[in-house]
Amino acid sequence: MSTESRRSKRFLVVLGLLIGLLSFLLVLPFLTWVLVAVILAYALAPINNRLLDRLGSGLSAGLSILIGLFLIVLPIVIILGVAARQARQLFADFEPGNVAQLDDVIADRLGVQADIAAAHDTFSGAVKTGARGLAGNLFSIIGGLPELFIGFTVLFFVLFYLLKDGDQAVGWFRTVLPVEPAVREELFEETSLLLHNSLVGTAAVAAAQALLLGVAFLVLGLGNVVFWIVTTFVAAMIPLVGASIIWIPASIYLLVIGRPVPAVVLFVFGAVIISTVDNVLRPMVMRRGTQLSPVITIIGIFGGITLFGFVGLFIGPIILGLMKLIIDIYVREYAEPAPLEQA
Template identity: 45%
Template sequence: MSSADGGATFLRALLLVVGALAVLLVVPFLQALLAAGLVAYLVAPVKERLAARLGPTVGTTATILVTVVIAVVPFAVVVGVAAEQALAVARTASLPDAAAVQADLRPWLGLVPMPDALTGPVTDALRTGVLGLLGGALGVLGGIPGFLVGTVVFLFALFYLLRDGERFVAWLRGATPLDPATMDRLVARTDALLWAAVVGNVAVAGVQAVLTVVGFLFIGVENVVFWGVATFLLSLLPIIGASIVWVPAVGYLLLVGRVPAAIALLVYGAVVVSGSDNLVRPLVMQRGTDLNAAVLVLGIFGGVSLFGFVGLFVGPVVLGLAKTLVDVLAGVSDGPTDSR
């Protein structure tokens, strides 16, 4: 073996070791890094305009500040309000006479003797339950430092992806042993998948959530922020969409005797809310690609289980890109869309 071959082998072995260590270092912050990549992809056009006037560093900083003020803060407020209203919905859904039933049964329960043999296990079970609740609360508090560290990683990654993203892509092009045509195809396909998963589906879900909230406000439904967030999340799933929220609402209105409101919501939900998909999706998908329903569902659920919330958008992209890599290796050309 020549010295050149030996040096190349050593470098490959060293790259394997260092690469494995790098993966171990990155994995704890993978969610923050993926979220930074998605946000950088969305706000890159804003950064380019600001950087042309203010310079790359100042323009990137201004873009992050604008993103935090316009997007992150309202998002945090909406999530907080939705969480409070979710608790209110849970309390409303409980049986209204549960306390009265428990009060009526308490004298009879006192007549049932508790064997001494069960006193110890019952006490231990109660103690375990209390300790479990305390442990869960402490776990949430203990997770705050990790959240803060993840936020710092997210902000730093977002800054450098925005400022040096083009240089990073150029480095990938030079370091990847692919011909320019294949690399251009992968980059274009990744862009189309990101647009479909992040922009296209989010836009459709957002429109349906807003329309659902408007309809609920019109018929006097309470806790509309919670129902709007629930509609948004469920609308990310194909076929199911917003109907899983407004259809049960129609049934509830019928049960409580509000027949005109139920009929109005049924017509509004079928024509306006669900029909908005046919109007909005073609508009936002002009740049992207129509993801296959199976790929979308598997990508969303698999992405959430693997990456957390950010997996809602990363999962479908990963599956779509895997299909593209198979097509490249098999010599299959991309069609105009992933037909349903």
């Protein structure tokens, strides 16, 4: 390589790093919206591929977005709205007077008497702080409507062009990815399996457990069913915790308030039916590929929620899963073995 070529290469590397940094700063404010668009594009890809055979790429992408809007986005927004309203009602039920009545019932059932006025004050303060936080978030959302509009605009355009030109983008990425062909194909294949297992497999199992528990709550006459369905869905995605963190305390609550039969029914239903769903449904929807350990999944879930909000529930484990995949491939393909020690 000539001196002029080396100088040109160094210039392109420096210029590329600079433009890359500026590009990252430009995308960073809308990174969550872009990641949501990627997830929705992956979820809508089967529908778009079916429509693509009969319609043009642009029309099929637009129609797929409309279908996704009514089948995925709108139901999720409605469910989360109802869950938020029921959460506020649940907080209202824990006003100091209501908590005191509940404590009297518990003390009577358990045969104990204790002075818990300080606990009441602490709990009441926590509830009020939470209510103020919710109100503050509401005002923040209202004040940030222009930003919300821009975010949805970014989401729509990224989703549209991912569905319309996604194959071309993947093809271009294959040509510029500077790795060996075998490694490149493995990277793409394992990434696809990771996306499927995280978005389809885990979410499907959690949704099934949440819906089953919601039906049980409805039959047993427990209130705020939609809120508990959403809560169970989130809990069911956490390894080693699962939906049991919801139905076990609910069974104890029913027992404490003097409803032993519903308590036993809910406990048996949770232990036999809900817990079995994970063992039966997961092998049916999960594909073989990169499997995440519970530690990576838990860190990914909570870290993702911290960075990206609710959608981080899915994004976090995927990001850490991709990191693990890249490390595994690099160590296997390119890391030099340590030299043997001389005796």
